[in-house]
Amino acid sequence: MSSASTQATAASVQEENAYFSSNPPPKALANHMTLAREFINHQAELKRRVVLITSGGTTVPLEKQTVRFIDNFSAGTRGATSAEYFLEAGYSVIFLHRQFSLLPYSRHYSHSTDCFLDFMYEDANGSVVANPEHQEKMIRVLRKYNSAKKNRMLLMIPFTTITDYLHELRGIAQLMRPLGPDGLLYLAAAVSDFFVPADRMSEHKIQSTDATDSLKQQGPTTIAPARQKTAEEPDETFDNFDSSPAIPRSKRLIIDLDPVPKFLKNLVDGWAPEGMIVSFKLETDPAILVHKAKYSLNRYQHHLVIGNLLTTRKWEVVFVAPGQEKDKWVRVPRDRRRKSMSGREGLVGAADKDWVRDAPMDPALLPEGEPEMEIESLIIPAVKEFHDQHVERVRAKTAAE
Known part of the structure; x- marks a missing residue:
């Protein structure tokens, strides 16, 4: 290893240690690591491949006793759907997910526009049963879920904040090291790029007015009478439609965020060096x-x-990997599409012309709604092919050494 590489690695380790020592782990971390260790050891005994899937968005708390936080749009659809197809491909799955985001199997009902109670009714005997029109799908999904549980092939671990996520990811990845190349990390979570360091975070809820200033001056037992607003002072309002002059800087909430350290390379260098x-x-x-x-x-x-692009992520993705002569595009086939968004038959196949080119599709030519098939059913077999090749390379290298 060159001197520059050694210095870069040392700096990365130092940054990692600084982050994890100054940002406390989630309270459930020790329990989660115990569950993950037992799960991984069980899969190793059975010589099963294990995939760690991260799913959903991470929050960025603005207070230690969190009331306000920054979030993103992710519902965990990609991760939850991928988990089901990985299980079908024979992998055991550790599903590291944002709490209350979509979960494998239950996503078919929790993500529905209908209330889940609409899938059931009470029969004459007072028993709760599935509505006839949903029974076939429900029993199919239930059997897959029960099979995954019975065979101990699915472990679900929640997180909420960006710090929770990084602590859990590092811990589980390190536990997967004994799996060698049979371990796969599939990082589908929408991870925050910025955060508020713990030492700069407010302990309590950030106040939107100066109503408590008198308490700070006179002590906790005295409440001063409300101060009368002068004619020159603007109203205390945060209404975006207010026509008053610009809000004074003293009344704005200005958030100073730090970039989240980029630990993705640490996965390769130290946390899971042989895993894909x-x-x-x-x-x-x-x-x-x-x-x-x-x-x-x-x-x-x-x-x-x-x-993947936000507008076409359910229709196509592109695989970028070392040593590829051409990027690999994975797309929903034309026979699993729906009618043209415009309703004109002449445009029904228009988007397909873009699919044969090595360029993103034009979202304006996509059919209305979602594809008739889940693109994850195509992504996971393609990922498995890459993983097969990775396992062969690592084992050949080990044998040569």
Whole structure:
């Protein structure tokens, strides 16, 4: 290893230690690590492959006793759906998910626009049964879920904040090291890029007015009479439709965020050095999608980066991997599409013309609604092919040594 590489690694380890020592772990971390260790050891005894799937968004608390936080749109659809297809492919799954985000199998009902109670009714005997029109699907999903539980192939561990997520990810990845190349990390969570360090975080709820200033001046037992507002002072309002002059800076909430340290390379260098690592890159600009995916690949040295656009993520993704002559596009086939969004038959196949090119699809040509098939049913078999190749390479290298 060169001197520059050694220094970079040392700096990365120092940054990692500084972050984890100054940002406390979740209270349930020790219990979660015990569950993960037992689960991984069981799979290793049975020589099963294990995939760690991260899913859902991470919150960024603004207070230690959190009332306000920053969040993102992720509901965990990609992760929860992928978990089911990984299980079908024979993998055991550790599902590290945002608490209350979508879960494997139950997602078919919790993500429905109908209330889950609409899937059931009370029969003449007072028993709760599934409505006839839903019974076939419900029994199919239930059997898959029960099979995963019975065979101890699914472990679900929740997180909430960005700090929770990083503590859990590091701990589980390190526990997976004995699996060697049979371990797969599928990082589908929407991870926050910025956070408020613990030493700069307010202990209590951030106040939106100066109503408590008198308490700070006179002590906790005295409440001063309300101060009368002068004619020159603006109203205490945060109404975006208010026509009053600009809110004074003293009344604004200005948040100073630090970048979350980039630990993705640490997965390769130390946390799970022989496991295969798959990460995702979501963009909104099609012109930079492949470029950003390749940038992530080179920066973090992962084995596969899956790029996807916000508008077409359920229709196509692009696989960017080292040594590929061409990027691999995974797309829903034309016979699983629906009618053209415009309703004009002449445009029904228009989007397909884009699919044969090595470029993102035009979302304006997509059918209305969602595809008739889940793109994860295509992504996971393709990922498995990459994983097969990874396992062969690592084992060949080990044998040669």
